[in-house]
Amino acid sequence: MAVFSGLSEKLQAITDRIRGKGRITERDLKDMMREIRLALLEADVHYQVVKDLTKEISEQAEGKEIIKSITPGQQIVKIVNDALTEILGGSESKLAVNPRGFTVYMLYGLQGAGKTTTAAKLAYLLKEQGKKPILTSVDVHRPAAADQLQILAESIDVPCYIDKAEKRADLIATEALARGKYLLCDTLIVDTAGRTTIDQEMMAELKAIALAVNPDEKLLIVDAMIGQEAVNVALEFDKYIGLDGFIMTKLDGDARGGAALSIRRMTGKPIKLVGMGEKIDQLEVFHPERMASRILGMGDVVTLVEKAARQIDEAKAQKTLERLQKNQFTLQDMLEQFEQVKNLGSMQDMMAMFPGGAGKLKGAEVDEKEFDRLAAIIRSMTMRERNNPKILNASRRKRIASGSGTSIQEVNRLIKQYEQTQKLMKQFSGMSKGGKRGMLSRFGLGF
Amino acid sequence: MSLLNKFKDGLSKTRQFVTESFNRVAASFGIFDEDFLDELEMILIQADCGIEVSTKLVESIRDKIRADGKVDREHVLSTLRQDMLDILQTKAFTPDFSSLNVVFMVGVNGTGKTTTAGKIAYQFQKQGIKTMLAAADTFRAAAIDQLKIWGERANVPVISNTLGTDPASVVYDAMQSAKARDVKLLIIDTAGRLHNKPNLMSEMEKMHRVAAREGQEVSAIIQNLLVLDATTGQNAVVQARAFNESVALDGLIITKLDGSAKGGVALAVADEMSLPLLYAGLGEGIDDLADFDAELFVESLLPEE
Numbered sequence: 001m002a003v004f005s006g007l008s009e010k011l012q013a014i015t016d017r018i019r020g021k022g023r024i025t026e027r028d029l030k031d032m033m034r035e036i037r038l039a040l041l042e043a044d045v046h047y048q049v050v051k052d053l054t055k056e057i058s059e060q061a062e063g064k065e066i067i068k069s070i071t072p073g074q075q076i077v078k079i080v081n082d083a084l085t086e087i088l089g090g091s092e093s094k095l096a097v098n099p100r101g102f103t104v105y106m107l108y109g110l111q112g113a114g115k116t117t118t119a120a121k122l123a124y125l126l127k128e129q130g131k132k133p134i135l136t137s138v139d140v141h142r143p144a145a146a147d148q149l150q151i152l153a154e155s156i157d158v159p160c161y162i163d164k165a166e167k168r169a170d171l172i173a174t175e176a177l178a179r180g181k182y183l184l185c186d187t188l189i190v191d192t193a194g195r196t197t198i199d200q201e202m203m204a205e206l207k208a209i210a211l212a213v214n215p216d217e218k219l220l221i222v223d224a225m226i227g228q229e230a231v232n233v234a235l236e237f238d239k240y241i242g243l244d245g246f247i248m249t250k251l252d253g254d255a256r257g258g259a260a261l262s263i264r265r266m267t268g269k270p271i272k273l274v275g276m277g278e279k280i281d282q283l284e285v286f287h288p289e290r291m292a293s294r295i296l297g298m299g300d301v302v303t304l305v306e307k308a309a310r311q312i313d314e315a316k317a318q319k320t321l322e323r324l325q326k327n328q329f330t331l332q333d334m335l336e337q338f339e340q341v342k343n344l345g346s347m348q349d350m351m352a353m354f355p356g357g358a359g360k361l362k363g364a365e366v367d368e369k370e371f372d373r374l375a376a377i378i379r380s381m382t383m384r385e386r387n388n389p390k391i392l393n394a395s396r397r398k399r400i401a402s403g404s405g406t407s408i409q410e411v412n413r414l415i416k417q418y419e420q421t422q423k424l425m426k427q428f429s430g431m432s433k434g435g436k437r438g439m440l441s442r443f444g445l446g447f
Numbered sequence: 448m449s450l451l452n453k454f455k456d457g458l459s460k461t462r463q464f465v466t467e468s469f470n471r472v473a474a475s476f477g478i479f480d481e482d483f484l485d486e487l488e489m490i491l492i493q494a495d496c497g498i499e500v501s502t503k504l505v506e507s508i509r510d511k512i513r514a515d516g517k518v519d520r521e522h523v524l525s526t527l528r529q530d531m532l533d534i535l536q537t538k539a540f541t542p543d544f545s546s547l548n549v550v551f552m553v554g555v556n557g558t559g560k561t562t563t564a565g566k567i568a569y570q571f572q573k574q575g576i577k578t579m580l581a582a583a584d585t586f587r588a589a590a591i592d593q594l595k596i597w598g599e600r601a602n603v604p605v606i607s608n609t610l611g612t613d614p615a616s617v618v619y620d621a622m623q624s625a626k627a628r629d630v631k632l633l634i635i636d637t638a639g640r641l642h643n644k645p646n647l648m649s650e651m652e653k654m655h656r657v658a659a660r661e662g663q664e665v666s667a668i669i670q671n672l673l674v675l676d677a678t679t680g681q682n683a684v685v686q687a688r689a690f691n692e693s694v695a696l697d698g699l700i701i702t703k704l705d706g707s708a709k710g711g712v713a714l715a716v717a718d719e720m721s722l723p724l725l726y727a728g729l730g731e732g733i734d735d736l737a738d739f740d741a742e743l744f745v746e747s748l749l750p751e752e
Contacts, residue, residue, distance in 0.1 A: 038498060041492055041498055042497070042498050042681055043681075044495075044680030044681055044682070047489060047492065047493045110678060110703075110706065110707060111557070111559070111703060111706070111731075112556070112557025112558060112559060112676060112703070113557060114556065114557055117587075141731060142593070142731070143592070143593045143596035143597065144589040144590075144592035144593035144595075144596055145589070145593075147588070147589035147592045147593075148587065148588045148589030148590070148592075148593070149588075150589075151588035151589055151610070152588050155588075196703075196705070196706030196707045199706070223557065223676075223678070223679075225555070225676075225679045225680060225682040225683075226678055226679065226680060227495040227678060227679055227680030227681065227708075227709060227711075227712060228492075228493050228494070228495050228680065228709055229495070229678055229707050229708060229709050230680075232707070233678075233707050250555070250556060250557075250641065252641060252643075252644075253555065253641040253642070253643055253682070254641075254642070254643040254682070254685060255680070255682035255685075258680065259680070278556075278586070
């Protein structure tokens with residue numbers, strides 16, 4: 001989740017520099033505004049937004065007599081953070097639901113923004129929430145677009161209406177609406193063909209589709225990597241078709257995502273959902289306040305904790321904890337832990353969510369495969385070996401190395417890691433039993 | 448509409464924007480002084496040229512003004528024009544067909560790799576070059592069907608397997624088939640991958656290795672073409688850098704230049720990478736692919752002198 005990390009690195013560098021100083025001069029402030037301006041522009045934030053934002057920030061900074069303040073760096077960070085959060089929309093915005101029981105969402109956008117994938121992800125999300133969605137593809141232009149949606153729909157077991165013989169998109173949409181009601185679905189998701197705003201014919205087609213199905217939400221799908229044109233695209237679509245909100249895709253890339261800031265600010269319409277990966281369940285609710293923190297490299301611990309809560313099997317975790325405390329931690333437990341950590345997502349994603357993580361991560365490549373290798377080693381052991389690692393003699397270790405496709409050195413390293421963990425656990429359990437004494441005595445401070 | 452016009456038409460909005468801003472600024476400042484140059488830099492940034500290129504271009508104008516003292520509109524424009532042309536290195540894609548040419552289409556998701564693969568196949572098939580397509584995007588649903596439709600349109604055979612198979616195995620099959628049928632141009636359509644996903648990047652490297660190994664006996668020439676979406680912002684530069692590190696790139700293709708793109712990103716990438724721009728994608732039709740014409744591109748971007 002490297003979103004905005006480039007930007008947060010930059011702003012962090014600036015604030016770090018200022019943090020070191022007790023006082024900042026007017027000149028420092030000017031330098032900082034320039035750096036903020038460049039960082040935002042480089043992040044593809046729309047020029048007008050950059051101009052407004054830096055003006056607001058510097059006015060606020062001056063107004064608060066920041067120059068005389070004792071902690072100017074922190075104050076600036078707070079001002080920038082507040083400004084970004086405000087632009088991004090305060091709090092999250094939910095998708096509208098039609099009170100009469102049948103809701104229609106229409107997705108549209110430029111070519112290659114990820115409409116079809118997003119349509120399927122949205123259907124999956126709604127299905128998980130207990131809704132009964134139906135999908136339809138009215139893309140009569142791109143070859144195999146309808147097939148793509150149908151394959152995705154089948155994979156998530158959601159009905160999908162397509163008509164490859166029909167060339168009029170609005171007629172397909174009308175039919176899909178009827179089909180959805182007949183099948184007692186409650187939500188229709190219309191996936192449209194990609195288009196450019198300057199293509200009048202395509203815009204007319206989109207208008208006709210909107211007229212045919214009367215959507216409750218007209219959602220523009222925006223690629224997070226889009227450049228300065230983002231705002232114009234959004235404004236033009238709004239003018240011709242109408243626009244209720246955005247879904248940002250490919251936010252799992254390293255694009256700085258300035259478009260998110262810009263379109264929010266310039267159209268006043270909310271970002272509703274964000275695409276965070278290629279998998280079908282990687283469409284998430286957009287949290288503006290968390291995103292702003294992330295821009296500033298303040299981390300996104302809330303998301304991390306939520307993720308952990310969702311993924312970690314609580315019963316298993318409890319069991320492991322108990323075993324840890326009783327000092328019965330075995331290699332089998334270690335294996336289970338590896339698996340749980342892996343469930344949380346890639347290490348890079350997680351690191352990016354830690355405060356300051358974005359900056360620290362650079363250069364320090366996290367080897368995702370390391371976990372797989374370690375797990376393979378443990379899996380090549382018998383249950384007896386896992387529960388009682390003491391019996392691991394040279395010949396056993398050799399067998400395990402060849403069984404797991406690793407080397408004896410790697411097996412040895414794993415066992416050493418295990419022993420260290422165990423040692424650490426002993427200290428912890430000692431600590432909890434004997435208060436602080438155990439730990440302090442280690443440092444020669446005990447009584 | 449001719450491709451030439453499409454090119455101009457696609458960038459007409461950018462041009463209009465640049466021209467208007469340029470004239471407005473020129474009118475309000477009268478002469479081309481420091482403030483004007485600052486404004487000009489902002490105009491270039493707004494056309495997606497990126498900070499580095501924009502600063503460089505403006506710096507050059509500043510030097511020129513200092514050197515010869517000429518501050519009129521014509522001189523500023525011609526300096527800008529020349530500098531842009533110096534950045535944009537182009538090359539026609541003319542492979543040596545004495546042996547098998549293998550071309551990988553690579554890039555992030557949704558840039559138009561499949562469409563471009565179809566268009567290039569059509570162009571060469573039309574010239575009588577024995578061409579073949581390989582559907583190595585086994586991840587995206589219906590990507591294989593999409594390429595097959597392009598294969599039919601271009602009258603070019605498509606080597607494929609089912610969704611979810613190892614793309615490297617598709618490359619292997621395609622290499623065997625290309626060798627057996629004495630194909631001269633094999634175009635491999637790969638899955639879109641974000642450049643910050645190490646596992647996806649190594650998947651691409653594996654495909655490349657398989658092609659190199661299987662092509663050795665016929666001394667196949669392997670090329671990697673990066674497909675970039677012209678609507679992309681400065682992340683395009685990051686993409687180009689990352690893909691080039693993973694598999695050495697031989698050229699760039701800029702797609703969707705007919706649409707909403709500002710287009711300046713072509714300058715940003717070309718400047719950073721010193722890679723030739725081979726093609727410009729100009730629409731959804733099979734003919735909508737043109738050799739990248741730097742003169743025309745700059746002409747479409749800047750106001751008339």
